[in-house]
Amino acid sequence: METITEQRSLHLFAPVGKAAHSFFEHLGRYFSINWWMLRNIANAKEYSRNILHQMVTIGNHSIPIVLFVSFFVGMVTAVQSSYQLYDWIPRAVVGALVTKSVLLELVPLLSALVLAGKVGATITAEIGTMRVTEQIDALESLAFDPISFLITPRVIAGIIMFPILVIFGDAVAILGGMFGASSIAGIPSEVFVDGMKSSFRTYDAFFGIIKGTFFGYIITSVACYQGYRVQGGSEGVGRATMNTVVLTCLAVVVMDFILASVLL
Amino acid sequence: MIVLTNIRKSFGDKQVHTGVELTVNDRETTVILGKSGGGKSVLLKMIIGLIKPDTGSILVDGKEVTTMSFKQLQRLRFKFGFLFQGAALFDSMTVGENIELALRRHSDYTQAEIHEKMHYALHLVKLENVEHLMPSSLSGGMKKRVGLARAIALTPKYMLYDEPTTGLDVETADGINLLINELKRELGVTSIVVTHDVHSAFVVGDRFGIFEQGRFIARGTKEEIRSSSDENVRKYIESEIQT
Numbered sequence: 001m002e003t004i005t006e007q008r009s010l011h012l013f014a015p016v017g018k019a020a021h022s023f024f025e026h027l028g029r030y031f032s033i034n035w036w037m038l039r040n041i042a043n044a045k046e047y048s049r050n051i052l053h054q055m056v057t058i059g060n061h062s063i064p065i066v067l068f069v070s071f072f073v074g075m076v077t078a079v080q081s082s083y084q085l086y087d088w089i090p091r092a093v094v095g096a097l098v099t100k101s102v103l104l105e106l107v108p109l110l111s112a113l114v115l116a117g118k119v120g121a122t123i124t125a126e127i128g129t130m131r132v133t134e135q136i137d138a139l140e141s142l143a144f145d146p147i148s149f150l151i152t153p154r155v156i157a158g159i160i161m162f163p164i165l166v167i168f169g170d171a172v173a174i175l176g177g178m179f180g181a182s183s184i185a186g187i188p189s190e191v192f193v194d195g196m197k198s199s200f201r202t203y204d205a206f207f208g209i210i211k212g213t214f215f216g217y218i219i220t221s222v223a224c225y226q227g228y229r230v231q232g233g234s235e236g237v238g239r240a241t242m243n244t245v246v247l248t249c250l251a252v253v254v255m256d257f258i259l260a261s262v263l264l
Numbered sequence: 265m266i267v268l269t270n271i272r273k274s275f276g277d278k279q280v281h282t283g284v285e286l287t288v289n290d291r292e293t294t295v296i297l298g299k300s301g302g303g304k305s306v307l308l309k310m311i312i313g314l315i316k317p318d319t320g321s322i323l324v325d326g327k328e329v330t331t332m333s334f335k336q337l338q339r340l341r342f343k344f345g346f347l348f349q350g351a352a353l354f355d356s357m358t359v360g361e362n363i364e365l366a367l368r369r370h371s372d373y374t375q376a377e378i379h380e381k382m383h384y385a386l387h388l389v390k391l392e393n394v395e396h397l398m399p400s401s402l403s404g405g406m407k408k409r410v411g412l413a414r415a416i417a418l419t420p421k422y423m424l425y426d427e428p429t430t431g432l433d434v435e436t437a438d439g440i441n442l443l444i445n446e447l448k449r450e451l452g453v454t455s456i457v458v459t460h461d462v463h464s465a466f467v468v469g470d471r472f473g474i475f476e477q478g479r480f481i482a483r484g485t486k487e488e489i490r491s492s493s494d495e496n497v498r499k500y501i502e503s504e505i506q507t
Contacts, residue, residue, distance in 0.1 A: 046369075130354075137314055138352035142366040142414075143341040145334070 030225045036147050037155065037221075043148040044156060050149065054157035058119050058220070062165055065118060066111045070169035073106050074098060074176025075184075078192075082185035091187045095195025098177035103204040104264075107169040109256055112215035115162070116248035120223040123154055124244040127227025128237035136228070151224040155217060162216025163209040170208060207263055214255055219248045265290055266311060266422070266456070271320035273306060280306060281317065282478035288471075293448055293455040295465040297500055298475030304458040305349065307475075308424045311456070312344050313337040324422075342370065345415030345453070349427040351407035353399035353414070359386075360395030363414045370418065385413035388450065389443055405436035409443070416447060423447065425457040429464045441467040462500050474500060 044051065081097045127150055130136050139146045174196065181187040226240040226247070271284035280303035288294045296304050309315045311322060313329050322329040324340060332340060353362050363382045367373060373381065382395065389409040399407060408428060415423065425444065429437035441464050447453060459465050465472065472489045474482040474497050482489060482497045490501055 133350055133355075134348045134352040135354055137309065138346070138348055138354070138414075140314055141312055141341055141344065141346040141348075142418075143338040143370060144366075145338070 026229075029229065030222070033147060033151065033225055033228065034221060037152050040145065040148050041152065043145065044152050047149055047153050050153035051156050054153045055161050057122075058154070058157045059161035059164060062115055062118060062161075063168065065114055066165045066169045067172045069110055069114055070102070070107050070173040071176035071179075073110055074102055074173035074178075075180030077101050077106060077173075078177040078180035078187075079184050082181060082187060090195075092191050092195030092198070094181055094185065094187055095177070095192035096199035097195075098181070098192075099174060099196040099200060100204060102173040102177065103170055103208045105208075105256075105260075107173050108166050108208045108211035108215065109252070111165055111169050111212070112162070112219065112252045112256075113249055115165070115215075116219050116252060117245050119158070120219045120244045120248045121241050123220060123223035124227040124230075124241045125237060127151075127224055128230035128240050131228065131230045132233050132237060146228075151221075151228065154224055155220045158216035158220030159213055160216075162219075163212035166208050166212035167205075170205060207259075210263065211256065211259055214259060215252050218251045218255055222248050222251060265323075265325065266454075267321075267323040268307070268311075269321040269323075271307070271310065271317045271322070273303070273310070273315070273317045280478055281320075284320070284479055286473060286480065286483075288454060288456055290454050291448075291452055292470040293444070293457060293468050294471045294473065295457045295459060295469035296473050296475050297459060297462065297465050300460050302475055303478060304475055305426050308346070308426055308456060308458055311424065312341050312346065342418060343421045345412075345418070345420035345423045347408065347411050347415050347423070347425045347428055349430060351399075351411035353402075353407055353410055355399050357399075358395060359391075359397050359399065359402070359410050362399070362410060363395075363417050366414070366418050381417060382413075385417045386410075388416060388447065389413045390439075403436075405432050405439065408432070408440055412440075412443060412447075416451065416453075419451060420453060423453045423455040425455060425459075427459055427461075428457065429459065429461050437461070437464060438467075440464075444468045 077098045078094055081094045082091070085093060085097075127136075130150070136146050136150070139149060178189055178192050181192045182189050223244045226244045230236045230240045232239075266286075266288040268284055268286040271281050272279070273281040284307065286294070286307075296307065298304050306315055310317055311324065311329065313332060316330060320330070324343070327340070329337070329340065353359075354365070357365065360382055363385050364378050367378045367381055371378070386392065386395065389412045391406065391409050391413065394402070394406070394410070399410070402410065428440050428444065432440065444455065444457065445468055448455060455468075457465065457468055466486060469486065471485060472483065473480040474489070476496055482492055482494055484492075489497060492498065492501070
């Protein structure tokens with residue numbers, strides 16, 4: 001009887017053990033790719049054309065969506081702040097609140113979540129398709145280092161372009177906030193700007209840019225890893241792409257918390 | 265010369281190689297014949313170090329491949345051209361860029377010389393004026409030819425062909441077979457051809473290995489294979505007669 005109970009316990013714990021084994025295996029492989037990237041970072045200059053190409057793909061092509069999201073985030077923050085603080089405190093506080101919120105949290109986080117879907121999924125699908133169609137094997141057979149050729153340029157481009165997108169997003173979000181405050185909440189632009197000026201600290205903007213850098217790294221590196229390790233044809237590419245979106249979103253919110261805890 | 269000794273390889277529970285022995289002589293075309301999914305392509309990838317065997321030895325020109333560092337493997341790969349089953353062309357690059365990629369990276373040629381080499385490689389595979397096309401606009405046969413042009417651009421000593429005629433109509437497949445023979449004549453390359461197409465095998469091969477259940481069950485020249493009385497070998501010969 002006891003043996004059966006023990007066996008049942010084993011059956012219960014087996015999937016947990018398997019999942020833990022798989023998690024640590026992936027984590028180890030992810031870090032080993034990152035380590036390889038770092039060790040061979042000098043090779044990146046040989047692939048500067050790839051880096052520029054990826055900067056255009058990741059940066060230029062993402063600007064419209066980041067600006068769109070940022071503008072509405074700014075407007076919504078202004079309108080809701082105004083609603084929540086109505087009659088309690090001076091209206092200029094809305095300007096201060098919108099500026100702080102978008103610089104510190106809303107633009108970096110929401111841009112990263114949007115780009116996790118757009119940039120992350122694209123990278124995984126591209127590299128994953130190259131894996132299943134043997135293009136990565138072909139690169140290796142031509143004596144290329146596929147990590148330096150495919151992954152490093154994407155990660156460097158992400159690290160450079162995400163903070164730039166955040167800077168643009170910050171500017172547009174504040175404009176959106178000002179527009180929302182004046183057109184819907186009835187707060188004059190001068191009052192909004194006064195509030196913004198009174199509370200602005202350069203470090204706040206800098207903090208958002210640091211977040212953008214980390215988010216850029218985590219999204220592109222996880223997406224590249226997922227694509228690089230694809231197995232099982234087009235179904236595998238689909239699965240990896242979905243994993244990328246889920247994992248990068250989770251990683252971004254966790255990193256957001258860590259950065260806020262450490263840097264603020 | 266390439267020598268494989270006692271190669272064993274498993275993927276999970278599935279053992280795909282159970283003690284493979286193979287010797288490939290210089291300037292000969294060795295054909296590995298066997299069923300699809302039997303581990304033949306894995307053998308080719310092992311020879312250039314893309315996949316490591318669990319045990320066994322792979323010697324290329326007397327140097328052990330299985331213990332090579334990444335840098336040593338990169339140097340080894342300069343000696344090889346690899347035609348992949350689906351051609352594996354880089355779909356974000358034009359035909360010309362596909363062929364020029366390795367030349368730009370690994371040679372000191374000028375821009376004009378690289379262009380010239382690219383055109384020569386295309387000429388060898390009987391393609392003209394396609395360098396500006398994207399791989400997605402090519403037919404299956406053209407893709408294989410471009411894959412071949414890319415593989416020979418750095419004038420390799422060894423050519424590895426993974427199912428070169430699979431998925432092609434008879435006429436196009438015959439064209440590829442002729443190309444393989446021409447490249448051997450023109451460039452003097454040593455080749456290994458992995459295929460399950462028996463007709464193609466006997467057109468291009470000098471020596472043959474019948475690969476079944478993870479090892480070679482027969483090896484020899486065309487005459488030796490054709491005169492074999494082994495039932496497992498006979499089924500390949502008979503399938504050629506039927507086609």
